[in-house]
Amino acid sequence: MRVDIVTIFPAFFDVLDVSLIGKARDRGILELNVHDLRDWTHDRHRTVDDTPYGGGAGMVMKPEPWGEVLDEILTDDAVLIVPSPAGERFSQPLARELAEEQHLVFACGRYEGIDQRVVDYYSGRVRVRLVSLGDYVLNGGEVAAMAVIEAVSRLIPGVVGNPDSLVEESHEGDGLLEYPSYTKPAFWRDLAVPEILLSGNHAAIAAWRHDQQLERTRAHRPDLLAE
Numbered sequence: 001m002r003v004d005i006v007t008i009f010p011a012f013f014d015v016l017d018v019s020l021i022g023k024a025r026d027r028g029i030l031e032l033n034v035h036d037l038r039d040w041t042h043d044r045h046r047t048v049d050d051t052p053y054g055g056g057a058g059m060v061m062k063p064e065p066w067g068e069v070l071d072e073i074l075t076d077d078a079v080l081i082v083p084s085p086a087g088e089r090f091s092q093p094l095a096r097e098l099a100e101e102q103h104l105v106f107a108c109g110r111y112e113g114i115d116q117r118v119v120d121y122y123s124g125r126v127r128v129r130l131v132s133l134g135d136y137v138l139n140g141g142e143v144a145a146m147a148v149i150e151a152v153s154r155l156i157p158g159v160v161g162n163p164d165s166l167v168e169e170s171h172e173g174d175g176l177l178e179y180p181s182y183t184k185p186a187f188w189r190d191l192a193v194p195e196i197l198l199s200g201n202h203a204a205i206a207a208w209r210h211d212q213q214l215e216r217t218r219a220h221r222p223d224l225l226a227e
Ligand code: ADE
Pocket: 083, 084, 085, 131, 132, 133, 134, 135, 136, 137, 138, 139, 140, 141, 144
């Protein structure tokens, strides 16, 4: 998969050199390119924003540099992802959908967002998705893009070493939250690992884990049970 990110803060993405994503890049499973939007400006101050038409607080990102950079990097089969609190909620099903794609391009806006004509224009050329990380406001799209990239790239075959570890996770399979996990030692600060996990009785362990999933889901995400 090829991923391009356009941002005025390329340094945000330096961490994509490490961990599983870094390894996937080294092995050629993932091609990741970060572009500084200011490289597509032509004035001395490398201006990317201006005051909003109609008034109001904050600044809006100008369409011209976005047009120049996107004309250069968008391919016909790309999906343009615009992180925005006004977008559809990001989810595991959307991550699975995006993991099937060949080319993702992230347009990370700052300030009050990007001039709407950028989305309108490119909607006529490629598939465009406005994606929100959740019902809260970040300072810009970078952190959201990073979350989407991590959630999507770990679903690409070969990125996560043991594919079994993708199956029994929260938001996968039965849609329940994951059960709690324990490792050695069996006692830590007077806290014991639940005895059932030491029993060797696989059916009983599976039943206990399912109960834990239901209990957690009821406590933290009752909306998932309603679904
Ligand atoms: N940019 C600002 N807030 C955001 C959010 N909640 N999700 C995605 N992008 C954003």
